[in-house]
Amino acid sequence: MAKYQLTSCVLVLLCFLGCANLLLAAHVVEGIPVTVPAAPSQFSGGSHSHRDRIARRVADLISPSPSQTSKSSATNSASRVYHVTDYGADPTGKSDSAAAISKAISAAFAAAAASGLSLFAGIANLGGVEIHLDGGLYLISSPLVLPPGVGNINIHGGSLRAADDFPADRYLIELWAAHSTSQKNSSSADGGASSEYAYEFVTLRDLVLDCNYRGGGIAVVDSLRIGIDNVYIVHFTSEGVSVQAGHETMIRNSFIGQHITAGGDAGEKNFTGTGISLAGNDNAVTDVVIFSADIGVLVSGQANSLTGVHCYNKATGWGGTGIYLKLPGLTQTRITNCYLDYTGIVSEDPVQLHISGSFFLGDANVVLKSVKGVINGVDIVGNMFAGGGKDVDIVKLDGKFTDVNQVTVSRNSARGMTARSTAARATVDGNGTTWAVDFSPVLLFPDRIGHVQYTLVAADSAFPSHRLRNVSANRVVIESDVAVSATVHVEVDQGLGSMSAI
Ligand SMILES: *[C@@H]1O[C@H](CO)[C@@H](O)[C@H](O)[C@H]1NC(C)=O
Ligand SMILES: *[C@@H]1O[C@H](CO)[C@@H](O)[C@H](O)[C@H]1NC(C)=O
Ligand SMILES: *[C@@H]1O[C@H](CO)[C@@H](O)[C@H](O)[C@H]1NC(C)=O
Numbered sequence: 439m440a441k442y443q444l445t446s447c448v449l450v451l452l453c454f455l456g457c458a459n460l461l462l463a464a465h466v467v468e469g470i471p472v473t474v475p476a477a478p479s480q481f482s483g484g485s486h487s488h489r490d491r492i493a494r495r496v497a498d499l500i501s502p503s504p505s506q507t508s509k510s511s512a513t514n515s516a517s518r519v520y521h522v523t524d525y526g527a528d529p530t531g532k533s534d535s536a537a538a539i540s541k542a543i544s545a546a547f548a549a550a551a552a553s554g555l556s557l558f559a560g561i562a563n564l565g566g567v568e569i570h571l572d573g574g575l576y577l578i579s580s581p582l583v584l585p586p587g588v589g590n591i592n593i594h595g596g597s598l599r600a601a602d603d604f605p606a607d608r609y610l611i612e613l614w615a616a617h618s619t620s621q622k623n624s625s626s627a628d629g630g631a632s633s634e635y636a637y638e639f640v641t642l643r644d645l646v647l648d649c650n651y652r653g654g655g656i657a658v659v660d661s662l663r664i665g666i667d668n669v670y671i672v673h674f675t676s677e678g679v680s681v682q683a684g685h686e687t688m689i690r691n692s693f694i695g696q697h698i699t700a701g702g703d704a705g706e707k708n709f710t711g712t713g714i715s716l717a718g719n720d721n722a723v724t725d726v727v728i729f730s731a732d733i734g735v736l737v738s739g740q741a742n743s744l745t746g747v748h749c750y751n752k753a754t755g756w757g758g759t760g761i762y763l764k765l766p767g768l769t770q771t772r773i774t775n776c777y778l779d780y781t782g783i784v785s786e787d788p789v790q791l792h793i794s795g796s797f798f799l800g801d802a803n804v805v806l807k808s809v810k811g812v813i814n815g816v817d818i819v820g821n822m823f824a825g826g827g828k829d830v831d832i833v834k835l836d837g838k839f840t841d842v843n844q845v846t847v848s849r850n851s852a853r854g855m856t857a858r859s860t861a862a863r864a865t866v867d868g869n870g871t872t873w874a875v876d877f878s879p880v881l882l883f884p885d886r887i888g889h890v891q892y893t894l895v896a897a898d899s900a901f902p903s904h905r906l907r908n909v910s911a912n913r914v915v916i917e918s919d920v921a922v923s924a925t926v927h928v929e930v931d932q933g934l935g936s937m938s939a940i
C-alpha cells in the first residue's frame with residue numbers, strides 16, 4: 439500500500455511540478471526581451487556614493503582588479519552597503535569566511551550605530567545598513583551571530599555553507615543574544631538590556647543556506663518584526679528556521695528542505711528535522727514550500743498564520759507531518775490557502791483553529807489528536823480533499839474528545855476520500871410508521887447529535903401525527919401514529935447546548 443502511494447505521489451508531483459515548470463519556463467523566455475537592465479543614468483533613488491559604488495562594481499566586473507577593490511572599501515565611502523568580499527571573505531567557497539563576514543558585520547554595525555537613534559527601546563536603529571554577500575558562496579565554520587540590540591539591517595545576496603566542523607547544535611545565522619560574544623549582560627554595571635527584545639526589523643533575504651547536515655539554517659530568538667524573504671535552506675539536521683519567543687517573524691517566498699528532491703524521493707522514509715519551528719507568537723509563514731523534512735511546520739506558539747504553504751516534506755504513509763500544531767488548549771492558528779501534498783495537518787486539543795481554502799492531496803487529511811479531550815472553536819471549512827479511494831477520512835479524531843464546543847467541519851469537498859462533517863442531512867422514503875437515518879458514516883464525532891430538524895412529507899391525502907422518537911449513536915428515528923407512505927427530510931448538527939451561534 440505504501441509503495442503504491444509513493445508511486446502515485448511521484449506521478450502526481452511530476453504533473454504538478456512539471457506543469458508549473460513549463461509555465462514558468464515560458465514566462466522566463468518571454469520575459470527576456472522585455473527585461474532590459476536600467477541604464478545607470480536612469481537611477482533616480484539612492485545616494486551618489488551608492489550609484490558610484492554600483493558603477494565601480496560594474497567596472498570591476500569588466501576589468502577585475504582585486505587588490506584595488508579591497509583597498510577602496512567602505513572606508514572611503516559614505517555608503518552603508520558593506521561588501522563582505524572587501525573584508526576578505528572568499529566568494530568561491532573554498533576557504534573559511536566566517537571571520538571575514540563577522541568582521542564586515544561588526545564594521546557595519548559600528549558605523550551605523552553611531553547615529554544614536556533607536557527603534558524599540560534598547561534597539562539601535564542602524565538605518566538600513568546592508569551586509570552584501572556579493573553573490574558569492576561562502577564556507578563558514580561558525581555561526582554568523584548578530585550582536586543583540588540592533589535593528590533595521592539587511593543581510594542579502596549570496597550563499598552560506600556550513601563547513602564540516604560547523605557546530606551541529608547551532609544555526610548558520612543566529613539572531614540569538616545568548617550566543618553573541620557582545621551579549622547584553624543584565625547584571626552588568628550599565629544595566630544591560632533595557633528591552634525584552636534583542637533584535638528588531640532585521641531582514642534576511644535572497645540567500646541560499648546549505649547547512650551541510652550540521653545544525654540548522656536560521657535562529658530568531660527574542661526578536662520583533664523580522665523578515666526572512668526569498669531564502670532557500672537545505673541540508674539542515676534540526677530546523678530550517680527556528681523562531682523562539684518574540685513576535686512577528688515573517689517568513690515568505692521561500693523554499694525549505696532537508697534534502698534536495700522534487701518529491702517521491704527513494705530516501706523519503708528517512709527524512710528527519712523540521713522545516714520551520716514557530717515557538718513564538720504572531721508569526722506568519724506566507725508562500726513557502728517545504729520540500730523535505732519529517733515535519734514541515736511545527737507550531738508551538740499562539741496566533742500564528744500560515745498562508746500559501748505547500749508541504750510535500752514527507753508523506754503521512756512514511757510517518758511525516760505537513761503542519762503539526764503542538765499547542766494543546768490554546769491553538770489560535772489560521773491555516774488558509776495551503777497545499778498539503780501527501781502529508782497532513784495534526785493538531786493536539788485544538789482550541790481556536792481555522793483551516794480553510796486549502797487543498798489536501800494524496801489522502802492527506804486533518805487529524806485532531808486528543809490530549810485532555812478538549813476541542814473548542816474549530817472551523818475546518820471549504821477545503822478540497824483528494825485521495826486514492828482508500829476510505830481515508832478527511833478529518834479524523836485520534837482519541838476521545840469529552841469537552842467539545844463550537845466545532846464546525848463543513849462544506850469540504852472529498853474525492854476518493856470519506857467526507858466527515860459536524861452537520862449532515864438525509865432524505866428517506868418509507869411506507870409504514872418508522873423512518874430511520876444512521877448518520878454515523880458522515881458525522882465526525884461518535885454518538886453526538888445536538889440538534890435535529892425534520893420534515894415529513896406524506897403522500898396522498900394522509901395527515902398523520904408524527905414525532906422524533908429516538909436520537910442515539912448518531913441515528914435518528916421518526917415515527918408516525920398510523921402507517922403512511924411518506925418522505926422524511928432530516929438535518930442534524932453536532933453542536934450542543936440549548937443555544938449556540940451558527
Ligand atoms: C555580567 O556582568 C557581571 C558584573 O559585571 C560579571 O560578573 C559577569 O561575568 C558578566 N556575565 C557575562 C556573561 O558577561
Ligand atoms: C533509511 O535508514 C536506514 C537506517 O539508517 C537504512 O538502513 C536504510 O537503507 C535507509 N533507507 C533509505 C531508503 O535510504
Ligand atoms: C403502502 O403500504 C400499504 C399497505 O401495505 C399499501 O396498501 C400501499 O399501496 C403502500 N403505498 C405505497 C405508496 O407503496
Ligand SMILES: *[C@@H]1O[C@H](CO)[C@@H](O)[C@H](O)[C@H]1NC(C)=O
Binds near residue numbers: 908909910
Ligand atoms: C433509542 O435507541 C437506542 C438504540 O437503538 C435504544 O437502546 C434506546 O432504548 C432507544 N431509546 C428510546 C427512548 O426508545
